[in-house]
Amino acid sequence: MKLHTREWGTGDRVALLVHGIMSDHRTWRRIGPALAERGYRVIAVDQRGHGLSPRGTGATPQEAYALDAYAEDLVETLPVGAELAIGHSLGGITLLRAVERLKPARAVYVDPAWEFARAGVEPSNFVEFRHATREQVVGLNPRWEEADVEVELATLALWDPDTALALPGQEGGLPASPAVPSLVVLADGSFLVGPEDAALLRGRGFEVRTVPGAGHTVHRDDHDGFLSALEGWI
Template sequence: MLLNTRTWGSGDRIALLVHGIMSDHRTWRRVGPALAERGYRVIAVDLRGHGASGRAAGPEGYTPADYADDLVETLPAGAELALGHSLGGLSLAAAVDRLAPLRAVYVDPAWHLPAGKAGYRPELFTHAKSFTREHIATFNPRWEQQDLDIEMATVRLWDEHAAHGLVGCVGRDLWPAKAGVPSLVALADPSLLVSAENARMLVERGFDVRTVAGAGHTIHRDDFDGFMAALDGWI
């Protein structure tokens, strides 16, 4: 599927941005321009089922392989930088060998969806369709007002079949076997997706791992300055 994209800047270097579940390219409203100021042409996608991109026929069309194939079909290979958040990190890792960026950054990536009562349940995401702006602000007290407005809009556009499409990933080992390309993993503090033990495993597999102190899962919205500082040496 060819994805909808948003571009910032016109630099010689290319940066690719891949958002997380229930979001779209607008989550990068500050990151995109900041990278453009550093000389990048920044291309952000709307994953299938999100934003202005197409929808799959049902949950079976929302697997990591589907997302990865879309990225490869839509985005140029050999970019200077590719960055994926959460589901975007899972999708990017599945496509990184084919996209072959010079560097990759995975932001609190969804490489492990735990099973059980406290694990991954689609209804926890589909319930967000009914959230008010106040609900979103309660869960994300550090977000700017514009990000609350964007989240309201993107969640209502999002195809909730995408949440059910990930059920097959629950409890599976989705951790990358190796970095593939020079890769940074930027983590929330604490990360609910990457434990300290798993962070050590990623280091052993060739990843650089950094934590943004005090930041929640959507690091670039919780602490934009801290997020950009964590990218020092990678952008």
């Protein structure tokens, strides 16, 4: 499936951005321009079932939104051999499944949902959140700028809840090794990648950094802290 994309910049180097569940390319509204200022042509996708990309098709949510299909979408849409690829949460899962074929020089996984089932993530909670009020979004994300709150409400309106219902039974666990040089950027006290998992990932060849005080949407909670965590990788 060809995905809808948004681009920033015209640099010689290419950076790829892959958002998390319930979101779309607008989650990167500050990161895209920041990378463009650093000489990148930045390409952000809307994953299937999100934003302006097509909905998945199939008799069940699992058929419409198989994680391998997400990965195939990235391969069909994005260029091979980018300098940098960044995936957040669900985007961390799909980037991991596509990275050997996309062959970026470096990959960054932001609070990746590699073991969402073990973390106790309940898909029905995502579905209920589709109708969240402005007050609920602000209450859950007190560090966000007003523009991020507006983006969240807009992206929820376009999101297909079946993407959440498709998740159970599809988790793949922590990767055994990085296919390319890889950085994992974690939320402070991440509920998806705990200290033992972080140590395991380091032992497997991943670099792991944490952004103090940031929640799951690290790049929106602390824009400057997130960019600082990418030092040496961008």
